[in-house]
Amino acid sequence: MRTKSVKQPKVNVITLGCSKNIVDSEVIMAQLKASDFDVEHEAQKDDSDIVIINTCGFIENAKQESIDTILRYAEEKNQGNLEKLYVTGCLSHRYKDELSSEIPEVDAWFGTLELPNLLRTVGADYKHELLGERLQTTPKHFAYVKISEGCNRPCSFCAIPLMRGNHVSKPIELLETEVKNLVKNGTKEIMLIAQDSTYYGLDLYGERKLGELMKRLSDVEGLDWMRLHYAYPSQFPTDVLDVIRERDNICKYLDMPIQHITDNVLKSMRRGITKRRTLELIKEIREKVPGIALRTTILVGHPGETEQDFEELMLALQEIRFERLGVFTYSHEDNTHAYTLEDIIPEEEKQRRANAIMEQQMDISYAFNQSLVGTTQKVLFDRLENDHFVGRTQFDSPEVDNEVWLPVNGNYLRIGDFQKVKISAASHYDLTGEWL
Numbered sequence: 394m395r396t397k398s399v400k401q402p403k404v405n406v407i408t409l410g411c412s413k414n415i416v417d418s419e420v421i422m423a424q425l426k427a428s429d430f431d432v433e434h435e436a437q438k439d440d441s442d443i444v445i446i447n448t449c450g451f452i453e454n455a456k457q458e459s460i461d462t463i464l465r466y467a468e469e470k471n472q473g474n475l476e477k478l479y480v481t482g483c484l485s486h487r488y489k490d491e492l493s494s495e496i497p498e499v500d501a502w503f504g505t506l507e508l509p510n511l512l513r514t515v516g517a518d519y520k521h522e523l524l525g526e527r528l529q530t531t532p533k534h535f536a537y538v539k540i541s542e543g544c545n546r547p548c549s550f551c552a553i554p555l556m557r558g559n560h561v562s563k564p565i566e567l568l569e570t571e572v573k574n575l576v577k578n579g580t581k582e583i584m585l586i587a588q589d590s591t592y593y594g595l596d597l598y599g600e601r602k603l604g605e606l607m608k609r610l611s612d613v614e615g616l617d618w619m620r621l622h623y624a625y626p627s628q629f630p631t632d633v634l635d636v637i638r639e640r641d642n643i644c645k646y647l648d649m650p651i652q653h654i655t656d657n658v659l660k661s662m663r664r665g666i667t668k669r670r671t672l673e674l675i676k677e678i679r680e681k682v683p684g685i686a687l688r689t690t691i692l693v694g695h696p697g698e699t700e701q702d703f704e705e706l707m708l709a710l711q712e713i714r715f716e717r718l719g720v721f722t723y724s725h726e727d728n729t730h731a732y733t734l735e736d737i738i739p740e741e742e743k744q745r746r747a748n749a750i751m752e753q754q755m756d757i758s759y760a761f762n763q764s765l766v767g768t769t770q771k772v773l774f775d776r777l778e779n780d781h782f783v784g785r786t787q788f789d790s791p792e793v794d795n796e797v798w799l800p801v802n803g804n805y806l807r808i809g810d811f812q813k814v815k816i817s818a819a820s821h822y823d824l825t826g827e828w829l
């Protein structure tokens with residue numbers, strides 16, 4: 394007798410926040426799919442039975458965006474367009490007790506480390522054998538690889554350890570399998586991400602193993618590009634620089650958030666490093682990996698940052714000349730160490746400082762881009778837009794850095810292909826390419 398297969402509900406997974414949340418959503422989706430759920434990521438059509446929102450709780454703006462998204466789907470549920478609404482991720486981990494009474498439409502709230510519980514509640518089984526499996530949501534040719542969870546650093550302004558817990562490295566073998574599966578699936582470029590990638594291995598192997606991990610992953614056949622993100626400057630494992638220099642498939646690119654530069658603010662931020670050591674490290678990086686593109690993140694407006702600190706920061710950034718830079722304004726986050734300090738710098742002043750840094754950075758980025766004019770660059774193409782193939786050089790990570798625009802001119806390229814391109818012109822944040 395033929396058993397009638399019960400059609401599993403349709404699930405729509407929404408991801409907010411950083412690339413680490415993207416990986417978490419991809420893991421949730423792979424598990425749901427393995428339990429025969431029809432699962433989509435950020436479905437265009439609102440025809441799902443269940444919505445899972447993977448939230449961000451990092452700073453004020455991100456929290457507001459998460460709450461707005463939850464309220465939007467709560468309204469969908471009130472209108473009967475949705476059966477179940479679940480919330481997970483950082484905001485839920487941090488505020489589920491308060492939020493569950495404020496937004497009763499949400500059927501259940503989950504922390505960042507509650508995947509089995511979330512799956513059970515949705516009606517799926519947690520399958521351990523799927524460890525390392527993901528349902529990719531990024532274009533096939535690139536993927537984020539989260540090498541660890543959590544963070545052991547005491548940075549004064551940061552709420553992430555409150556939401557992600559202590560640092561837990563993923564075993565090298567598991568990451569190797571994950572990358573092999575991704576490459577088999579068509580991935581050519583991986584971004585190594587973590588809260589603090591340079592801490593990798595200390596918890597699991599009793600020593601820093603990032604260099605060894607990068608070698609092992611670089612040996613994965615078919616992997617064309619690997620990038621290192623979220624390196625922490627204090628106690629930076631400099632053996633990593635030799636690996637970046639020696640391996641052709643590791644991009645000459647490093648993302649290392651320094652947050653600030655003056656001793657006064659670095660001390661108040663509890664970053665565990667001085668200005669002198671930061672400058673020495675950057676000098677060593679540039680010497681050991683000639684031509685490397687350095688990305689960083691700066692935080693302005695931290696309690697105690699004086700006008701003099703800010704001027705010193707501007708000067709230092711003018712000298713260091715990071716090729717890529719992002720800036721945040723300080724957000725007074727409850728339960729962080731800095732929350733005990735007075736947040737006296739007005740929001741407009743924080744924003745003025747952030748704008749001044751980005752204005753200065755435009756010229757630095759322009760000068761770097763100009764230096765690429767006339768060179769031939771290997772470019773990985775991400776999309777087609779306005780009769781142009783749009784891609785990135787090894788100096789540009791997806792979604793945060795610059796792009797190369799190559800006019801189609803009757804030529805053929807598949808999205809995800811590499812192509813050698815002559816750089817013919819440059820603007821502040823983009824390059825124009827010519828066919829060779």
Ligand code: SF4
Binds near residue numbers: 625
């Ligand atoms: S390194 Fe510092 S800023 Fe980064 S996640 Fe850890 S505590 Fe937060």
